[in-house]
Amino acid sequence: MRLLTERVEQITAEHLDAMEAAGPAADLVTEFAKPIPAIVICELLGVPYADRGRFQEHIDKFLGGEVGDEELIASYTAVQQYLAELVAAKRAHPTDDVLSDLTDGDLTDEELKGMALILLSAGFDTTANMLALGTFALLRNPAQLAALRADPALADQAVEELLRYLSVAKQFHRVALEDVELGGHTITAGTTLVLSLNTANRDPDRFPDPHTLDLGRKDGGHLAFSHGVHQCLGQQLARVELRVALPALVNRFPTLRLAVPADEVALRPETADIYGVKSLPVTWDALA
Secondary structure, eight states: OTTTHHHHHHHHHHHHHHHHHHOSEEEHIIIIITHHHHHHHHHHHTOOGGGHHHHHHHHHHHHHOOSOHHHHHHHHHHHHHHHHHHHHHHHHSOOSSHHHHHHSSSOOHHHHHHHHHHHHHHHHHHHHHHHHHHHHHHHTOHHHHHHHHHOGGGHHHHHHHHHHHHOSBOEEEEEOSSOEEETTEEEOTTOEEEEEHHHHTTOTTTSSSTTSOOTTOOOOOOOTTOOGGGOOTTHHHHHHHHHHHHHHHHHHOTTOEESSOGGGSOBOOTTSSBOOBSOOEEEOOOOO
């Protein structure tokens, strides 16, 4: 992931250049938050450059969940078919990417396709929503935004606090394998539990003033990436992208602000698996 940092910086700079050239107004979701992780994950998987536009369109539809059932199924099927073709191509002609590396083992084609889909899902939608929602949170907390601009060394700490504060992957399910005593309650073997990560990340017994965004917060240990053996496979990739992209954005556009009132920003429904914004209209004063 450390080796990827320079490439993420380059991709980020290219999109900031395009935003600046297009003028002082943009939908940050389509122009910045989605393309950066999409390009990174495509490069990691070894998706040929010529295929990326079509591939990203399909993954955006089936991971974003903002289309009808028929279109959703069609996009999912198209991604599955494409990944099957990609696995076959990597077996025949390996290149310098993760999927090619995985072909050099005992995984079946079906397992490789499934692994590629997991990496794709983990590496795109969550990070895209963290970039957009994180920017939205900073724009609504100008003192915290100013602190990040003033101190580049704050980037790592700021990312961890935004992950805690936002927790875009809100909840997961677990099944108890044996009887367990937890918080004064007996959970019997076979019981399904709903784990609310966003509730845990705002636990006042763990985080003082938990509903406040504080980039200077010292008490880490959030559960945005879950915990233990179920920790997110792509957490370090997400951190690299967030640590690079968010400071670069706010420093490139010192006057960045919402182009609509905050209560008019379109949010994903609370029931969505991954929380975020559907679009984030922003503007800034033209750069000299």
